[in-house]
Amino acid sequence: MIHTMKMYLPIPYQDVQELNKRFNIKSFELNKFIEGRFPGVTMSLSAMGKGQWKLSMFIDAIELLNKPNIAEEDYLKMEGEIRKILFYLFLHSSAYDDHVLQRIDYRYDVFNDNQIIRQLLLDIYKKTTRMYKRQNKILGYIDKETKKYKPYKTTVDHTSGSIKSTVYLKNEERIAKGEIPKYYEKDIIRFEVQLREDHMYYQERNGHRSRKLWEYMKDDIYRKYFDERIFSIFFKGDFYKIDQARKIIYDSPLSSSYKRKLIDFLKKVSSYDVSTPLNNMSKKTLNSRLEMLQNLGINPILIPKNYLNAPSIIINPLKDFPIYKYK
Structure with a gap:
C-alpha cells in the first residue's frame, strides 16, 4: 500500500532549544545526529517565523516498519513509531497531533521473474495516453550536463504538479543506480501513485479529507486512487x-x-x-x-x-x- 511519505510537524521554539541543549547540537545538525538511529527516516528542523519551528520528516514506511506490505491495519504501528521518534527528540509526542502530510506514495508490486516480459511490458506502457487529467506522459529527461534528451530505461511517468502515476522496473532501477535490490524488490514491476502537497491541500480545502496520515492510510482511499490514476492510464484487460x-x-x-x-x-x-x-x-x-x-x-x-x-x-x-x- 504505502511506500514513502513526507510530513511536517509544528515545533515550539522552546522544544527546539531544549533539544539542542540536551544533545549538544545545532538545529541544522539534526539529521546527521540521528542518521541510522531510525531506519528509513530523514528529518530536518527549520524556522517558520514568529517563534514557530517545524520538523520535516521523510519516511520510508517499509524500512521503518520492516514490513514490505503495509495496509490500513498498520496505521497504529506507524503512528507509534513516529511518536517514538518525537519522544526521543522532545520527551513528548504531542506534535504528532498537529502533523501535516505533504506527500504520500502508494505502491502495488507485481512479481515477474521473466526479464523479457518485464521489459516488454514497460515498452508497451510507453504507448499509454499522452495526457490524463493534466498528467503528462514523461518518457525521458534533459541531461543537465550535455543538455541532450535521454530516455528513461526503467520508467514510464504520467505527472502533474499534484499527482504522479508511475510504472517502473524496481529491480532494474536499483541496478542502474549501482544499488543492490532488496529482497522484496527483486523481479518486481511496481505501480505507484504519488500524491503531492497541492493535491492534499485541495482535498482539505474542499472538505474531502484533512492532511493527516490516518486519512490516507485507509484501504479504500488507496484503492480509489489506483482506480482513478492507474487503471485509467494503464488500463484493464490482458x-x-x-x-x-x-x-x-x-x-x-x-x-x-x-x-x-x-x-x-x-x-x-x-x-x-x-x-x-x-x-x-x-x-x-x-x-x-x-x-x-x-x-x-x-x-x-x-x-x-x-x-x-x-x-x-x-x-x-x-x-x-x-x-x-x-x-
Whole structure:
C-alpha cells in the first residue's frame, strides 16, 4: 500500500532549544545526529517565523516498519513509531497531533521473474495516453550536463504538479543506480501513485479529507486512487497480439461494424499510442472504444508483432489488484 511519505510537524521554539541543549547540537545538525538511529527516516528542523519551528520528516514506511506490505491495519504501528521518534527528540509526542502530510506514495508490486516480459511490458506502457487529467506522459529527461534528451530505461511517468502515476522496473532501477535490490524488490514491476502537497491541500480545502496520515492510510482511499490514476492510464484487460485480439472481437456479440471499428482502433493505437486515434475521432468516441475493449478483456495496447521472443498473450499484471467499490 504505502511506500514513502513526507510530513511536517509544528515545533515550539522552546522544544527546539531544549533539544539542542540536551544533545549538544545545532538545529541544522539534526539529521546527521540521528542518521541510522531510525531506519528509513530523514528529518530536518527549520524556522517558520514568529517563534514557530517545524520538523520535516521523510519516511520510508517499509524500512521503518520492516514490513514490505503495509495496509490500513498498520496505521497504529506507524503512528507509534513516529511518536517514538518525537519522544526521543522532545520527551513528548504531542506534535504528532498537529502533523501535516505533504506527500504520500502508494505502491502495488507485481512479481515477474521473466526479464523479457518485464521489459516488454514497460515498452508497451510507453504507448499509454499522452495526457490524463493534466498528467503528462514523461518518457525521458534533459541531461543537465550535455543538455541532450535521454530516455528513461526503467520508467514510464504520467505527472502533474499534484499527482504522479508511475510504472517502473524496481529491480532494474536499483541496478542502474549501482544499488543492490532488496529482497522484496527483486523481479518486481511496481505501480505507484504519488500524491503531492497541492493535491492534499485541495482535498482539505474542499472538505474531502484533512492532511493527516490516518486519512490516507485507509484501504479504500488507496484503492480509489489506483482506480482513478492507474487503471485509467494503464488500463484493464490482458495484452494480445493483433491476431488473438481480432479473434476475441470477431467471436463477440458486437455488430460487424463495431468489430471493424475496434480492430481499426487497435491498429491506430499500435502505430504510436492511445492518443493517436484522437486525430480522427472525439474523446467521447475514444472512451467508448476503450470501454468496449475493456468489456472484452482486451487491453488497447497490443503486443508488437515483431518483438523478439514476445508471447501472443500477457496477463495484465494488475489483474489481481483489489477492486475499489464506489460508495
